[in-house]
């Protein structure tokens with residue numbers, strides 16, 4: 001198994017929100033399972049990864065929406081771009097162009113740690129600051145909900161998203 005096609009779970013990927021960390025650990029496991037799969041199993045395992053990623057992103061987007069973050073915030077856009085490419089890779093693999101799955105996995109291995117440590121980490125601290133409980137998807141009692149400041153996604157407010 002090539003290192004460029006696998007992710008290792010480590011404390012560096014822990015963001016301190018149990019639900020986020022659990023989802024991210026499942027994502028890492030599914031990336032590695034796709035790489036490890038025998039060629040006749042690669043597409044179905046990749047499809048599990050894709051279905052999981054749809055849910056993973058939808059979960060974070062639900063939390064952002066609950067906190068009043070507008071849909072043009074860059075975190076939404078990055079999810080959309082990744083899913084579009086992943087869906088295109090599924091379409092090609094269904095046509096027999098299986099090599100795209102390997103390239104997609106390589107790209108996800110490259111992309112995920114940076115996304116987790118910038119946008120997702122920013123989201124987790126924003127949710128904690130706002131008193132939003134991801135386990136129950138409700139605000140803790142006494143939480144003040146306002147959308148005055150956006151969570152940080154790792155760049156200056158006047159700079160475009162990476």
Ligand SMILES: [Fe+2]
Pocket residue numbers: 024056060116120
């Ligand atoms: Fe995430």
Ligand SMILES: [Fe+2]
Pocket residue numbers: 057060075079115119120
């Ligand atoms: Fe995210």
